[in-house]
Amino acid sequence: MKQLLKFQPILKDKIWGGEKLISLLNKKSNRKDIGESWEISDVEGDTSVVVNGKLSGKDLKQLILEFKSDLVGHKVYQHFGEKFPILIKFIDAKDALSIQLHPNDDLAKKRHNSFGKTEMWYVMQADKKANLIVGFQKEITSTEYLEHLKNKTLLDVLNVDEVNKGDVYFIPSGRVHAIGAGVLLAEIQQTSNITYRIYDWDRPNPDGTFRELHTEEAIDAIDYSAQNSYKSVYSKEENTPSEIVSCPYFTTNVLPIKGKISINHNNKDSFVIYMCVEGSVTFHYDNQTEKLEMGETILVPACIKAIEIFSEEKSELLEVYIK
Template sequence: MIKPYPLQFQPEFKERVWGGRALEQFGLNLPEGHIGEGWMIADHPNGTTQVMNGELAGLGLDQIREQLGKEWLGSKGFSEVNGRFPLLIKLLDCNDDLSVQVHPKDDYDGLPKGELGKTEMWYVLDAKPGSKIIYGLNEGVTRESLQLALTNGTVTDSLREVPVEAGDTFYIPSGTVHALCAGVLVAEIQQNSDTTYRIYDYNRPGLDGKPRDLHIEDSLNVIAYSGSGASMMKTDAVVPGEWLELAKSPYFIVEKGVVSGNWSLTTTPASFAILVICEGQGALKWEGGSLDYTAGQCFLLPANLLHYELEGNATVLRTYLP
């Protein structure tokens, strides 16, 4: 019987027209090209990460799910729609503006069979001076006015721009129009979905030199014009050794913590926990083992790990299921 231990995965990297090389600052070995996404913990047909450490090294997260089940992932640790791991954890390097986009809810008729909608959140790891994002629509924008703006080429006038800096957090429920913009490095926690509807893509060519597909009708159908419940917050007021709740949804709870010295923590039988190291370094310890950690690393802590400790000086995101 394998004793539970923190799992670290080999990321799946995705080339994107808006990507760059900034993820190399975390010591990640990137393939050539414009790398926009590192899928750090993933169990999806479009990318499944493999364990790098310990007895389970070489197994995909899908195999972990199938072989070790609820004991390791928790009683809540599976999607009710497709049985997969319920979350997808990414690091995003926005060397250029992303497309303006929106995600559907789980019950949208246009979803492919077995695919989920997407609610997500962003934590800004780094942002160049003057960086911004698109976050929602301007007041008074309706389906009709947005459709007209798309037709006459004035859609950017309908979009709400928000300045960003490191430490900012954005909760993005399905139905929220959004786009990361150039100069931003982000940790993203989301439903395990790869469904994105592009509203506008700056009339630029994709990696193949051709315009990328837009999804105007689907986008207009799923936008929450009267408000999606999106919220943003500054996170400077974190007390070492205490968790600050950043996002709470039906799909995940995300908290920010500051490690200063030694912090004793625990998982629960209901849910795994995911740690994203935002900055700093130290050691992750549990009964029978220890792992050094540094910024940019992500760890899946099994539900049956129970007691563990974080040592060092670091900023950490912790995610688990509600």
């Protein structure tokens, strides 16, 4: 298992998708409505396949079966077994996504035999006045919520933030949210594809039909509370990982890089994922070299503890693992 792992991106057409994943992140497709690039996935039917080194052609399920805790870490393997617990994406919203939320672990297990879905967003690029919907402006009741839904006035009670590059939002299960038009972001989430869509802007599919709404399922899954601010506050220090989000499902650090740094993961009992969100870097390990451009992702197995990362230009990585 002494190999840094790169995977073939899994590209997803979306009614709201655009061309930034191709034009800015260099994904390969002739389609014009690519909304998501699944970078590392163990979702059923969408398992990532290795594209580099001696393990090229093997998928993530095969790797966990073969290497177990060497790949994911002892604690992670004990807890999750042969299911990779994190789904890594880049998302391009040419148009707004539906207003939605995700159930917690208990509801998702009971209803869908799935993990719940807690996630986070890191804004990589945003057009002028582009926004994200996150949470309610003030606490409301389920009755008030249904009244606003019926009257198509849901936006009157939702929190809408204009966003810029580097903004971070943590979205625990139950929190209502939507990515607005013109936002390109990195998403880190639990391995789950369960979404409760509550409003879709009355937007028809190309064939004139409408996407399913999940009004009934959502009522007892929504967190109706409110916060003063939903944006995560964090600091950056060159060549040093700085924590931006930490929860039971994942921890994410931001790592601005210029020059060469040595990193040791002896204090982690987990795989470590790096997403390049700016510039480009080169990873060195045991005579292996892997270059990572903006919009690419690499997985460092748990058994690899010491790596070097080099960048000639100002670059930035997200570092993701499980505590």
